[in-house]
Amino acid sequence: MTPAQVLGLVALLAFALFPAYWMVSTALDPHAATRGGSLLPRAISTEHFAYVVTDAGFGRYLLNSALVAIVTVTVSSLVALLAAVAVARFAFPLRRQILVAVLVAQMVPLEALVIPLFLQARTLGMLNSLLGLAIVYLAFSLPFAVWQLRGFVAAVPVEVEEAAYIDGCGWWQMFRHVLFPLVAPGLVATSVFSFITAWNEFIFALTFLQSDRRYTVAIGLQKFFGEHSADWGPIMAASTLITVPVVVFFLLVQRNLVSGLSAGAVKG
Structure with missing residues (x-):
């Protein structure tokens, strides 16, 4: 250079x-x-960190966000992978229309869904619930995850699966030992998207959660802002605590993330 x-x-x-x-x-x-x-x-x-975690109760917000993120990532990855296999491998009526509907769902602005989802959650009694919030994030994550993973499944030659069947594998054995390892990089890429969605989202968390004990980190951060002032030490300490899990997650999956994104862009 x-x-x-x-x-x-x-x-x-x-x-x-x-x-x-x-x-x-x-x-x-x-x-x-x-x-x-x-x-x-x-x-x-480290007095700002100690104050944020103990006196300000930010540790509970971190736990709430972690629970929501884990549920969102786990369920969205499983459902999206099975759905991607279905649309990529099996022929059924309206398959193309379903794929288009998935893509259109991803294009809808999230802000346009706040009121409809709030009314639906109220009807179902899921307001002020971390599970209800995780279900909402799951709905946001699935369209992208299904569309992304479909390309990975379609890129795996059908002959590889047929060879596993010839060797005596059932469908679940083939899925576990053959197909899953080949699409794992794409699963990592979609998991990162789901994790960031669940960890950083603010508008829906603020709308759905009404109890201080159920706040996520995005809502908890605003507690340090006053009407005419801001306590910058605790604000930056809380922001650092919010950032660390995302950075750690990226460091753990960065190798598979890069290969997953590049491979997913080759064939869809």
Whole structure:
């Protein structure tokens, strides 16, 4: 690389990483309220994190978000994989229309669904319920997951499955030992999307959840904002705690995520 390219890369990284640095450094600065424009914190302390997790009850919000995200990712991955196998491998009436309907459902703006889903959840008695919120996130995640996984299933040659049948495998054995390992990278890619949807979503969580004990992290963060002021130390500490699980999840699946996204773009 030429010096100009290195300089450009360093400038790009600095521009991209500076917000994260500012967030973490402010969270660790016990004098965050009076920090001003100083690039370096005046001291290092974890008192903001301790306050956020214990006194402010943010630990419960993290647990609530984790439960909703786990349910959403697990159920959406299982249902989407089975649905993708069905539309990619089996011929049945209205198959093409179902695929188009799945794609159209993904295009609908989420804000347009707030009131209809709120009324439906109220009718079903699922307001102020983490399970009800997980079901809503599941409905958001499934269209993308089915459409993405369909391409992975279709890319697997049918002859591979037929060879497994010839060797004596039943359908579930073939699915478990042959098809599932081949589409696993695509499953990782769709799981990341489902996780981010469930972890970061704010509008539906604010609309559906009414009890402080059931708040998710997105709603809990706004508690640190006053009408005319903001407590920046706890805000940045809470923001850091929200960011860490997403970063860890990406680091764990990044290799499969890259291969999954690139493979899914080859054949659909």
